[in-house]
Amino acid sequence: MPRTVDKEAQRRIVGDALLGLVSEHGLDGVSVRTVAAAAGKSAGAVQKYFSGKDDMLRFAAELVGERVEHRMDAVDPEGGTGAVLRELVLATLPVDPPRRAEAAVRQAFATRAVHHEELAAIQRETDRAVRAALTEWFEELWEHGRLEPGADCGHLADAVIALADGFTMRMLYAPDECDSLVAALDTALARLVPVG
Amino acid sequence: MPRTVDKEAQRRIVGDALLGLVSEHGLDGVSVRTVAAAAGKSAGAVQKYFSGKDDMLRFAAELVGERVEHRMDAVDPEGGTGAVLRELVLATLPVDPPRRAEAAVRQAFATRAVHHEELAAIQRETDRAVRAALTEWFEELWEHGRLEPGADCGHLADAVIALADGFTMRMLYAPDECDSLVAALDTALARLVPVG
DNA sequence: CTCTATAGAATACGACCGTATCCTTACGAG
């Protein structure tokens, strides 16, 4: 067998370049050629790694999912119950350049998913994982009596996710209101999840 | 002076066609030609009404803003305080085909606004109006003692908007979870805004 | 070393894009 190369590693490099491009210019700035250039490769090269643009987008969307879950796992360290939840949500909010870049990417893919069933399935899978983790976290709180008896942990998780996504969207196109919005988030979380 | 025509009316017709196209295929499905076809006109005709595609998008974005405010004004009739707030939020959620179409359009423009300052300004203006109305509504509640004394009406409005936007986004790419998400919204609203 | 299959670049092709430029038609002022 002749010359070979780690295809999965190359796909990851190209996927990273694609996500960088999306964070800067949205999905509209993504073409096979611009992605290849951003990855330091020729357009012909990326054609060897992906069967087409759709394959590229699907791969990148899964990369985004991985990153979200990884970012939430990284918060886990304990602290005040309310503070941990706050950090859990802030981890995904566009409050600094790197988080803003990632949030812009998530929003771009979520919007494309509205009319793209394959991407929608990936979005739903990511949501399912995040929701499961959050629900489990709430259930632990509940078992320790730090949550009122009647609380529905699943609904609570959905509400926190929606709150995070909603604030994310607004912060993305209104960066100046970021501080005020974080304050609003804090009061909302305090009301939604009254830490025992 | 020769033959004339109501330009603003024509702009509105073309804008409507554009929004219909966006609701079906996203902003990617929008080109001067496709919009013209959807409006039953030739591509050359719409060029007489708009200075370019950007002008067209800007006009359509303002149309969306008008519709949102109009839709919220239409809810106003009184009822149980909690029920009114619920209806106010549900009015913008994609719970049936027409509302889904409008929500998809809003999300598409919000996402483009992330990298398009002109559209972002329009989004912020719409948000400002909605937030002001909601804040005023909360302040009335507060003055009637139906809200706890320390409540920050502005922050509450921001939280409700974020909640609505977040649930909207998720419902758009996960329509099957719609019922469950509405249930989560109800519990979230009950906790966020404890109706006296 | 030789040969072959692959990496990767370059190029080609047809489609669609936004916009500019005609051209024909028909209304309305004089």
Place this chain on the structure above:
DNA sequence: CTCGTAAGGATACGGTCGTATTCTATAGAG
């Protein structure tokens, strides 16, 4: 009625898109 002007259709142009195809060079098996 006549004529200038706006309406609106048709077409042209340069550019970019996704993808298919072609070519060269190189790494590894024998």
